[in-house]
Amino acid sequence: MPKKKIASGVVHDVPPDLKKTLIADGEALALWEGLTPLARNEWICWVEDAKMDSTRLKRIERVSSDLE
DSSP states (O other), rough: OOOOOOOOOSSSOOHHHHEEEEEEEHHHHHHHHHHHHHHHHHHHHHHOSSSSHHHHHHHHHHHHHHHO
């Protein structure tokens, strides 16, 4: 897992799979860092709420695309 520090949410830390995706996409990472902690928390909760692995992967991909 990358060791880069990424801003987290109000309550939740960025999960490793989302963190890896954000680090790989510099533009999405910059936009992520510009979000409020509450907004980041909402994204994290949305990703972690997925019940199936395939849904979680789609949501993680969507975080980057929606931020951009």
